[in-house]
Amino acid sequence: MDAKTKIIIKAVVIPLAFLILILTIVALFVLKCRRDRKKDEQENLNYSFAPYEQWQTPPQPHNQQWQAAQHSHNQWPMNQYPMATAQMEKSLVDYHPLGFAEGIDTNTAMVWVKALLLGLCASTTFAQSLDGIYDLVRRRMPKHVDSFRFSLMDFNSTNNDQFVVSTAANGTILVQGNSLSALSYGLHRYLADVAHVDIYWFVGSQLHLAPIPLPRLSKPLTGSSTVERRYHFNTVTFSYTTAFWSWEDWELQLDWMALRGINLPLAWVGQEKILVEVFREIGLTDAETSSFLSGPAFQAWNRFGNIQGSWGGDLPYSWIDSQFELQKKIVRRMVELGMTPVLPAFTGFVPRAISRVLPNATVVNGSRWGGFDERYTNDTFLEPFDPSFSRLQRSFIKKQQQAYGNITHIYTLDQYNENDPYSGDLAYLRNVTHNTWLSLKSADPNAVWLMQGWLFYSNWDFWTDERVKAYLSGVEVDQDMLVLDLFSESQPQWQRTQSYYGKPWIWCQLHDYGGNMGLYGQVMNVTVNATQALAASDSLVGFGLTMEGHEGNEIMYDLLLDQAWSWQPIDTDRYFHNWVKTRYSSGVRGSAVPEELYQAWDILRTTAYNNTNLTSTAVSKSIFELQPSISGLVNRTSHHPTTINYDPAALVQAWQLMDSAASKDRSLWSQPAFLYDMVDITRQVMANAFIPMYINIVSTYQAGASVSKDGSNLIQLLYDLDSVLSTNDNFRLSTWIQSARSWARNDAEADFYEYNARDQITLWGPKGEINDYASKQWGGLVSSYYIPRWQKFLHYLENTQASKYNATKIEAQLLDFELKWQEETTKSTRAETRDLRSVLAKVSRRWPSVFGDQNSP
Template identity: 50%
Template sequence: MLAVAFFLFSACVQANSTFDFRGLDSLVQRRLPQHAEDFTFTALPGTGDRYIINDTGDRKGAVTVSCTSISACARGLYTYLTKFGGVDIWWTGSRLHELPSHLPHVGEPITGEAVVPFRYHFNTVTFGYTTAFWALDKWSLLLDWLALRGVNLPLAWVGYEHILSEVFRDAGLSDSEIAAFLSGPAFLPWNRFGNIQGSWGGNLPTQWVNDQFALGKQIIQRMVELGMIPILPSFTGFVPRALATHYPNASIVTGGQWSGFEPSLTNVSFLEPFDPLFAQLQKSFILKQKAAYGNLSHIYTLDQYNENDPFSGDISYLRNVSSNTFSSLREADPDAVWLMQGWLFFVSSAFWTNDRIDAYLGGVEGNDTMIILDLYSEAAPQWNRTNNYSGKQWIWCELHDFGGTMGMEGNLEGLTKDPIAALQSPGSSMKGIGLTMEGQEGNEIVYDIVLDQAWSPKPLVINDYVTRWVTRRYTVHPLPSAAQKAWYILSTTVYNNTDPTSQLTTKSILELTPALTGLINRTVLLPTVVRYSTNITILPALKLLLQASDAAPSLRNIPEFRYDVVGLCRQFLANRFNDLYQDLITVYNSSATSREAVTSAGEQLLHLLGDLDRLLYTNENFLLSTWIADARQWAGAGPETNASYAAYLEYNARNQITLWGPNGEIDDYASKQWAGLVGEYYSQRWTLFVDYLTSLKQNGQEYNATDISSRLLSIGRTWQTQRWGNITGETLGTKGGTFEVVDEVLQNWAQQPRT
């Protein structure tokens, strides 16, 4: 039987001649305006995702990409641009416009085919950690990045609260009752997951809900134009507490506390799916969503137990929940396919035994009716312990990045071999490869290689892949060999972490709340352990990039090259900070140490933070002011700015990357090494800590962890309520020269005998 989900990508277009390639034509116009007439897209018969690239030699329509799907044509275009044109599109911007004026010749036709029907992108929380405040311009770059890499199955959460609010209003809830349920803009993903309810810092403004709804329409339309099937939200069952007052006989249970939040902000009410009201609200939601967006997709994201266990572990109860949940989807949309994260089976493995998993997934009849995201496949796959999710379709995903942590880390070999091995395993029901990182911050190569692997039946050859990747990232010809040597070092060390227990981006301790113990070499969630020698990896790679720029000065004008130089130097300083911190603690713990010695050791640490802040200020991709400006933009600009709304948005932005909650419930989880954040916030905390240790040493007092923690928390509470200075003035952008600052950093810190 043809899978329903696969049907959506192939059989729904019965005659390929009906393909509408105007979205791809628009992409070419956006990114390659000088070649707007040079690419032609045509349809191929057949199903799946396959493309053929030909050229005619004529200037107009010189390159023809034929395909069995719009997504395949986008990937075929990307293959031509990267393989023949030597250009690419990056998170830092598109360089596709640098394609030569005379298009390179193809020669023999080039063919390509996806090895899986689904190429997936997004974690629900990415809509908090990365895209929370994005406007259409940033979305446009990312969607083009996704389309060209062949992604055809992205999440589409933006605008969800508008439709949900309408559903609740129709059910009789007042605006105030709804507002008391919704969370702040930077925290909406966890409200959608049923982890938190309500807000701190003020209720979610109606203006935000309406503006995001308008943006969501644009995003979804662009996704469809580019050959993607947007995964749409649905009614999950999480409801305002007031619903129980309006429907006193409804089966509503209270969820558990999440991550230490006080009960008023968590313990979310859950309407049981076997209650008739659930199906009523589900139908209302999906019909309103179709009216708003059109009948564009039948795949719905729905997660009921993200880091919250079900009300009961009884087998029949779990089967009843999923069966009625899916029935509600099918009642509203007869072709509905349920997509869910498999994260719950990992993070709550003690609860989710195999028999409970079988019951929950088995409540949904048929294997083509669900798609499970094996969210953390690179380190903690669940497909192999769940019998391929009881036969349901599933997608091999790379998680890797928690909270937008910026440490350099990856396992290129595992990211190429493991998906293919899973696909070829006996009885495999794997149908996709995708990315589920929580935040998009650096390490772009590890995400590129995953999406590229989706188009290769054999594991990609790492050395060859890295060489080609660097060549088109640094579009200087000839590229000095030093640049390739730098990335060879990184790909065989930093990006060759084969320890499955530590495949997470590393958080620097400079971003964590200062303490006397517990910071160094953490290996749990948000690890701080550095599993390579800085002196034989990061430092020589950085020096080689500088050497390459001396040989080819034009490299310094390439945004990606400048980004990588800053990124490597940032990582170098972050690792050096660990050494200086340990020096400080050793000095403090010595009974023979003087107050002056503690002060001196602390000054070194603070000096490094100052150098790091100056370095980050030289590049637009490492600025706190960008995050804040993106938040404030929704309140208007210039004299039209709604000052109170702008302050509300900025508070949300500041709180997420620091305290993450009114009382530091998830303190420093989403921390970033950004200019302004390092100089204003982390430096302030570490200065207080150094002064505290100095004072203790001078007065002969004992260290009091509760006392210093309270003082540091006070800094966070004050900082998050502050406002950026002249948000439209000089302080918004970069300052200083990257290469001058890097030279100073190396003079200051490279000669110390560190590991």
């Protein structure tokens, strides 16, 4: 052996062998610890997840145990959790990596060693991944940073998410779960059900009101999800609700999502940046791309090929850049909080100039959509079986991975949203999906294609059962596709498609179109139907929220997300009671919520939130939001119903109970949740009162009498409604407009963004193509838009005999006003806020016929 070889052995081989020996010893030691731990868990942590049926380790959907549970669903108490043995409580403390020192059996020295080693393992493996949930506590509960300890552990029972919450001897709240999402949901259950604090849309976070010290648990809280996936977001929500959101808005939303157990959210912001780079790469100019992209309030429909181009001006590239930066923050926070973002993929919709750079490409034009003229619709679609499609797909996903990291394998891709395919031939349909699927797999071998199943309902006349089957069959591996049954609570498609022919799918609550604001829900469908689907379909893998807009009715969305953790339909009576208790809690230990608030919400539960009219399938719209006419406004059905499916007098009673509660507990007038809800219920009471007043005016007019007096009363009701709405930032036009203008770099951009914001909630198109679809009951919008429309309409009635009524003429007059309103701009940053209590006192005294003959506080 020469000298060189000896040097190599001494310098490399011997140290390497020694390192391997050390690693082998460590590995064997860790293995022994894990075996001991598993044995101890089996012996000492052998507690059941379910003395109560609703939390039990999930039975198989078709077995007798589950079927029996269906017949006792009213026994589900949301605020009660399983008992556990003292041995289990002690072991939770013993083995927790940060709190094992309390209550430990000092006679068992080996337990110390195991606990220390397990703590080291946990801190090494999970410390970084737990940062997200600890940061959530720091953001929302800064005074309680040291009050919680989180730990990831394997319960060795099911693949679903599970959690255990308990109290250590020193008062620390210990939250254990087998995923970050389970930890977050377990934290939420403790905060909402025990500390009685929560985080809400509009109202914001009330978690900082949690008492000090935190309430101790006499028994652990445990829970197990019934489904693997909890999905959130409709594609169009990114226009109707989040179009102009700031990072602060998104932070609140993401924390809300995490605490409610959402683990599969759509991340659909800023994708235009990636798309522009892909188009540049193949030679398209920015001008050619700009002619394709739509304005910021309408990007959702551009992304899946309904519209193209931007009326009112081109989309600024500064918007594209800023939204891209926002998306980076969003997906980073999603991952930190244990969510798997659903990212976009290349859909195939391209600028018209694609033929210049890809002259041999196979392209077709999409359908005309929404009554738009050809300039803004008939989008160009690159057929997936063209070789260029796969090339652009790989480029898109590669650039996306470079921007955000390799954070997901799930991609949203909708090709026929309210657009019919070029051909109904079965082989053609299969060819489209097959090549789309292959393009995804060529870009990401682990890709899963998520699609909205909305097309099978909205264009049901085209999508026959055989065409649906052919289209889905193009994805040859079932697990490579995930279908959102978008409207499960009212128009489910999973039954007629035999659970999407074996493809995994998610039961979704759509509920709201365009951000409508009426009080509405189907509590029985959301609970009973969801659990029945879970029992009937082997390929159901999740529950999801797919409302088009976030505009109230928050309890309905909480209800479905909590149903994802119960095998039985939730007892809505008990659920509403507990929800009210937490929503109006002051955070002061021992304080009580006035009984009138429970009574008011029970009325809502049995009326507005218990719709059983199958012709009214979504949130209602008030007729005062619609373009005035002498016909066609009352009792509309379908997606934008104006029908009131409950006795309006019942809602007045609920309002009176709310008002009575505030007269007894005046602190409610300073509580954000109560102020929001009082405006919301007042808004609905006044909107309901508008209907008989309108009907009376039409009858008077058709009888040949003057409508002047009744018309004046109608306008006064709207002015008073505007004053109520204007007391709260969440019900004001100025909030929406200022959010839009805040993204601008200069006045020209600010005016363009405001134009987009105004147009979406009124004309929805350059000429009112989808007029009033996304209308809102907002202060400032009522006074500046709806009232002038009704005044013009009433003026026309006063000066035109019923026999000479000309709908075309009055519609043209109203459109002229509507078009001018789009061009207005708002330079002020904030409208004056008035006190709700004093406004309600004035309004309720003026309208005893609306609110009842009673004195306001």
